Amino acid sequence: MHTDERLAVDQRRLPSPDDLLILLTVARLGRFNAVAETLGTTHTTISRRILALDKQLGGRTLERSPHGWELTQLGASAVEAAEAIESTLGSLSGLISQDQSALSGLVRVATTDGVGAVFVTPALVRLQQQNPQLNIEMLSATRKVSQNRSGVDLEIVVGRTDVSNAQTIFLSNYYLRLYASPGYAAAHGLPETLDDVGQHGFVSYVESALQVAELGHRWSSQLPMPSSSFQATSVFAQMEAVRQGAGIGLLPNFMVAGQPDFVPVLADDFERQLPIWAVARPESLRSAAVQAVVASLKEEVKARAGVLAG
Known part of the structure; x- marks a missing residue:
């Protein structure tokens, strides 16, 4: 066989770099639909390209699980090659733009409402200002950490994080x-004990729709059942309800502490501490853009530790 014939055969055996990069995105997001949205294509196209890659590599790169699409051993090896391609393309893009440190592409972040507005947004805006080619999508929802780890590069959640993958x-x-x-304090007075809280209206999350139990009124037996309640799925609506005199609210200290519209109630007798976590697939955390997002978030919360302590 001539050299050029052998070269043609070898080239046919090489996987498509585009397909490898698609596989890398699937590994990070876990869902074909999310990958299609990110890449501006269709679910069918993503599925077809993964099948083509499997054929080129001689085996399956992905397997379906309750947590979304997961890599096989072959897929993990292919993703290593894809990450090398991504890194090389990033370096080339930096050379073209005369800024080898610039980040580009799309990062999708899911976050809770309050933390997202007060901490995640400024961290992401600052990062994007430093990297104008970086695109951000931020999805706000107050929910527990997702078990299927799919659809976003990074989740910012509060409370317990019972995930294994x-x-x-x-x-x-x-x-x-x-x-x-x-x-409200002038019209109704303020409780002198926690038991007295039951004589007042109470503002909190809609318990039946709440995924993060620690945010709700019922999570702690310290708080008695109120005489009336105003429940909302948005923490911003809860803040406004308290401001308008609907009752006593269980609110994040970093959103209201020090504001004249909010008076602390039983400050020495009651508080509830919750952790804030960043959660992602291992493949996502190896992305330079996701690493930069996490670093920017750490910088933001460190610089404003006093606000969080309240």
């Missing part, structure tokens, strides 16, 4: 404390 990174603790408005 992801890495968790501790960011900070914060406190929930009781607050009322000055108008």
Whole structure:
């Protein structure tokens, strides 16, 4: 066989770099639909390209699990090659733009409402200002950590993190404390003991829709059942309800402490501490952009530790 014929055969055996990069994105996001949205294509195209890659490599690179698509041993080896391609392309892009440190691409971050607005948003904006080619998608929802680890590069969650197929990174603790408005305090007075809280209206999350139990009124037996309740799925709606005099609210201290519209209630008798975590698949955490997001978040919470302690 001539040299050029052998070269043609070898080239046919090489997997497509584009398909390897698609596999890498599937490994990070876990769902074909999320990958299709990120890459601006369709679920069918992603499925077809993965099948083509499997054929080129002579085996399956992915297997379905309750947690989304997971890599096989062959897939893990292919992802290592894909990461090398991604790194090389990133270096080339940096040379073209005369900035070898610049990050590019899309990072999808899911976060809880309050933490997302107060800490995640400024951290992401600062990072994007430093890397203008980096695109950000931030999805806000107050939920427990996702068991299927799919659809986003990084989740910012509060409370317990009972997951086995992801890495968790501790960011900070914060406190929930009781607050009322000055108008409510003037009209109804403030409780002198925790038992007295039951004589007041109470503002909190909708218990039936709440995934993070630690955020709810019922999670702690210290708080008695209120005389009336105002429940909302948004912490911003809860803050406004307390401001308008709906009752005493269980609110994040970093969102209201020191504001004249909120009066601390039983500050020496009650507080609830919750951790904030960053959670992601191992493949996502090897991404330079995701690493930069985590670093920016750590920088943000460290610089504002006093706000979190309240």
